[in-house]
Amino acid sequence: MFIVLIRTIILYSLVVLVIRLMGKSQIGELQPYELVITIMISDLASLPMQDTRLPLLLGIIPIITLLMVKTILSELQQKSPFIRKLIDGAPCILIKDGKINLKTLKNQRININDIMEELRLNGYFNISDIQYAILENNGQISIIPKIKKQPVSKEDLKIQAQEEQLPILLLLNGKLINKSFQKINKDEAWFDKFLQEEKAPTRNELYIAMLDSNGKLFYQSKNEIENLDEYLT
Structure with missing residues (x-):
């Protein structure tokens, strides 16, 4: 039983790693050959996972091979429009x-x-x-x-609007995100002053704080999270 547990963990970890290396496309966005490779990988992993008589390498080697095939095909598609059309087809x-x-x-x-x-x-x-x-x-x-x-856009109505930026996470679960402060060229003193001006809770009391797409501070305290949980139950 312990052997089955270990084999399952190894094969599961390998499949997750391989899928991550293949890219982050969702199932509905996979090309036909990518979908075939994904299905084959799941089948190859399930065989040695269920049958302990089969060597573990019987699943590992084919999975690694399929990853190499996917990588080679992706590189060929990048370099040759003809191969890309041959493998993926055309719209x-x-x-x-x-x-x-x-x-x-x-x-x-x-x-x-x-x-x-x-x-x-x-x-x-x-x-x-x-x-x-x-x-x-x-x-x-x-x-x-x-x-x-076609839907009417702000440009059609001649409305002046600023381009929105991606939100920047500043704090999560009471801990500052240092990379975010480096990105906006700010420090902890600025953040503490910002919280005071917004009359927000202190850092330790906050669960999350971020600059939204409009540059405004969004925050929520840990107490608010707890209250929401109580309300739902």
Whole structure:
């Protein structure tokens, strides 16, 4: 039993490491060959995990091999558009200028219900409102509406607005994030003064503090977290 536990931990750690090295694409964003490799890795890990009669290397070696194959294919795709097209394929136009491309639908085994569902998920109901619907290599459908159906932007309304920045985490669970202060060229004294000006709790009383995308201080104390837990129960 102890041997099974150790083998499971080793194989699980290896699979997690391999998946991390393969990249951070979500399941729905994987290319076909990446999905095949992911499925094969899970199968290869499960065999020696369940059957202790099989050598552990019987799972480790093929998993490492698949990682090497994935790495080599990724490098080849970066260097050659032809190989990238050969492995991943090319995007296909399903709708153009409000007209359905019936030949592409037949070749890609897609029916009209699939397209209508995708349009509804994107907030559109009429095919005539769509300039382009493109089937991407990962199976997702990109919807580009006609100009008259595109949402109005601040630029269209001539509204002046600043570009938003990524939030910067300054403190978590009472501990300062030093890298964040180096990034904004500030120190602890500035932060303490900032808290006083905002009439916020002290550092030790805070659970989280960050500069939001507008440069404003967002904070929440540990007591507020506890109160929320009590309220939910």
